[in-house]
Amino acid sequence: MTAVLDIDDLNIRFSTPEGTVNAVNGLSLSVSAGESVGIVGESGSGKSQVFLSTMGLLAKNGRAKGSTRFHGEELLGLKADRLNAIRGVRMAMIFQDPMTSLNPYLRISRQMTEVLMEHKGLSRAEARSRSIRMLERVGIPEAAKRVDMYPHEFSGGMRQRVMIAMALLCEPDLIIADEPTTALDVTIQAQILDLLSELRGDTNSAVVLITHDLGVVAGLCDRVVVMYAGRVVETGLVRDIFYSPRHPYTVGLLESIPRLEGDGEGGAEHPRLKAIDGQPPNLQSEIAGCAFAPRCPRVEERCQQERPDLIGLDNGHACACHKVGPT
């Protein structure tokens, strides 16, 4: 399979008044055509920043170093007009908060047609009818009428459908969905996830799904990348990550998914939700050993001094932990 997106040794630094924050450190990953990859990690693990840098959308104080190639073309440092021929056309991004990510002052029709008119050179009328068809496809009822409404006239779930429709307009090879369901109700979340997996079936786009919710990944992805403190700690097929997680952080994440049946500490009657103790590290200083060491139940002395490399296991499963060797 050919790589749509190939990230190699990516480092992202933010200069803040309190000092430099090392948000992403030596991260490498690749996404193949048609593949769906889940990026999992807690807030501040750098998972969104990786892909914002891909889209050229890092905040002004952020700097990305390393390499990010899209179909072999280097994106980092690419000139704006060349980048604009790629983003929105061949790769598109769906953002976390549909409430604020649509322009409140422009009609939906305007926000959609401008993409097609800019990139595909369509006339306004053509762009409009395509936009309406795309809205119908993502399940907006009465799309022909609603296309002329403003974002505030849509519910949260409907707005996220509009965001998705907007991202799909140019049939991109790569869709980056940054926590597409976080801001929505649980029932709406399920609808949006169903929609995403349905669309994946018909479009053959590669999907990167950024989330902190492992449940979302299980339903939608082929592969998972678990990030911690700006590094990949474990990656592998969904099945391997869920049934045989190797990194203590992944194990902790899986254990902290709420379950209905009681097998927690409190016994069957009062199941307690498990949590990973401690806080993610401060990324302002270079971390010498394993970033997870302070919170790791299996920590040993070596973990404090020496950073573990990502070591391949089997089936593309890889893990960065001193306690885990190749099988």
Place this chain on the structure above:
Amino acid sequence: MFSYTFRRLLVAIPTMFVIVTVAFFMIRMAPGGPFDLERALPPEIEKNVLRAYNLDQPLWKQYVDYVGGVVQGDFGPSYKYRDFTVAELIGSGFPASFQLGFTAIVIALVFGVGFGSFAALRQNSGLDHAVMAVSMTGIAIPNFVMAPLLTLVFGVYLSLLPVAGWGDGALINKILPITALALPQLAYIARLTRGSMVETLNANFVRTARAKGLRERIVIVRHTLKGAMLPVVSYLGPATAQILTGSVVIETIFDIPGIGRYFVQGALNRDYTLVLGVMITLATLIIVLNLIVDLVYGLLDPKVRYD
């Protein structure tokens, strides 16, 4: 929108009534009267004059008569400009005042938004800081200081522009008064625009616009400016009010035959009807212009609905 406009105009009636009433009694509380001269008039002549203008009636009667006249559009005769009614004087002063005020607000808006956007797009650069520092100075200097300073520099030292006068409305005579009137508003609008632009540029929907691969010009003009203009449009209400009241000072300093100058002279001469007439005209303008600003705001922000 029509019913909203109608309701706003209805609400304006009691407002105007309060303004007229307060103004009427306030000007009467000022010592002296319209016909007090350095040398007192003979009592019988004074009596005749007062009777001619109904000033010998009890105050409440005068008030009722005045309000009755205003309701019918009659502002009464001027006491000092003997052969003119107040309406005629306001009519004669209006063109100069309108040219001054309108040009000033347009200049303040165009340049304020221009400089503000310019600074916002180069946030934290030297140019940004320079624009903001200059505009802070512009806000801090009141126009009664700014006007004589401008006169001193451009009129006296450099002899480029006339020091005062209207010259039948020649452009060269308008430059200094319009500048003095526009500068504080321009400075304020520049700061307002910058702040609002910086905020909007960081909005999620602007990031979305960039993610869509739109050209920077479209991202700025279509996606950023409209949202960023809303606070500026809101400010246009108070800005026009300040320009109107500011023109009273500016017209006096530059000796411009506008309604502002009539207002000052009327107040000094205790020309009661003239002062009240100008007051009512300014109040009406402010109310109407504020209504227009609110309606424009509704056109810009789809979340605002008037019904």
